[in-house]
Amino acid sequence: MAGDPRTIARLSGSAAEAKQIQREQLSERAKAENILSPEQMRSGNVPINAGKLMMTMLGGEIRPMTPDDLNQFRQKARELGRRFQGGITARQVVDMSLTVDRQRAREQIRMVVPAAARGLKKGSAVTALEVRFITDASGETKGVYRHHVTVEFTGYPEQVIAGEDTAQRAAAKMRKQGIRFDCDCGRHRYWYRYVASVGDYNAGRPESGFPKIRNPSLVGVACKHVLRVMSEIEGGSAVQAFLARAIEKGRKNGDGAGHIRQLQREAERLADKQAKRPMAANARASGDRDFDRARRALRKQSRATKVKPKRTAIGSKRMQALGATPGAHDKLIATTRDLGLTPEEAVAILQAAAKGKS
Known part of the structure; x- marks a missing residue:
């Protein structure tokens, strides 16, 4: 059932499961209609599909798209590109996300297990560390018990060659540096994958179709599964230890390449421990330092909403x-x-x- 730690911690076949989900989503995307492409946005002409105007939810109600909508879409995409010019960090993902997504992450997602990691290569050079996390599902989608979140740590090559630091210290530095991420859930797929693509922090396939129905205002950054993972990246000792192992393996290989996998018994221990944590939104300190730090990270409101205008002398x-x-x-x-x-x-x-x- 959803939330069962045995389901989350079952690592055997999880990589194949993640790849199968990716293939299915890619196939569905190839067959999809009513996609607003960048070329259609640039043309300035309202696209017509099957003899009808495309629809949008811009403004809160579904209605036919207008030329003014296209102008707004182009402007929002440009603003988004400028906003994330320089990447994103785990801290920024939490701070810049919607309150509703942070609340769902705190109240609905109980478990995060790092399953596997590998050095990503571009040509002969390793460019990042890819870590695949498994989280539980909220139970809102029938038949879905867990989700796969991929995070790429772009500071990995730097930390592999930073021999003056221990692997533990290098891992602590790396998780504060730039990341890219992806999730196989519908929220990321239909709301945030385009945002991540334009912001250049997507770790999965890029999405060029503007989310004119689900997220035409391009608000938010991450789904509840990604946010739960980000909180563990910031405050979890288990993730810290896993990243340190990856750096040690990369240094041993010399070029940062290589794979590491989580031990099944460790995955079960982590999932079981997390399943016993209190999840109420107003729960007091649990005595679990990692969890309390992670929960504080998710509770923190976006700094952007707290910036006050400068006073005029x-x-x-x-x-x-x-x-x-x-x-x-x-x-x-x-x-x-x-x-x-x-x-x-x-x-x-x-x-x-x-x-x-x-």
Whole structure:
């Protein structure tokens, strides 16, 4: 059943299971219709599918798409690309996610088990460490008992060659560096895979079809399964130990290549321990340090929502009010000339006076 630690911890065949899900989703995507492609967005013409206009949920209600919608989609995609220019970290994934996804992660996803890791190569060079995690499912989808979350640690090559650090210290540094991720759940597939692709932090297949129905405003970052994994990356000693093992293996091989797998008995121990944790949203400290740290990470609200606008100094406000007075510019210039001052000197004097009164 959903949430059964034995189901989550069963590692035999889990890699094949993950690949099979990927193949099925890729096949479904190839057959999908009503996809809004980048070419259609750039054209500015509202696409017509089977004799009908494409639909969107932009604005909260499903309706036919308009040329103005296409303009908004293009603008949102550009803003998204600028927003994530430089990648993303586990901390940012938690901070920038929607409150509803963080709440679901805290209340519905009980277990996270790192199953396997390998060095990813591009040509002859290793570019990242790919770690596959298994989480339980919430039970909302019939017949689905667990999900596979893939995380690529882009700081891995740097930490493999950083011989001055122990593997433990290198792992602690690596999990604060850049990542890419993917999840096989529907939330990631239909809401967030496009966001991850445009933001250039997707670890799975890229998605070029704009989510005009599910997420036309391009809000949020990650599903509850990914968020639960991110909390363990930030605060879990088991994940820390697993990453240290991967770095040790990479250093032993010399080039960062190689695979490691979780031991079945360790996976069972982790799943069983996590299954016994209190999951109520208002649960007090459980005595499980890893879990309490992970829960605090997921509870934390996005820093972006707490940024306050800069206060305008009182003197600056006075300067602004003076500048808005009719004829102020001409009067200032005339006074400057009478005093034998340059405009720059006059401005410096006014600014100094304004600061003295603020």
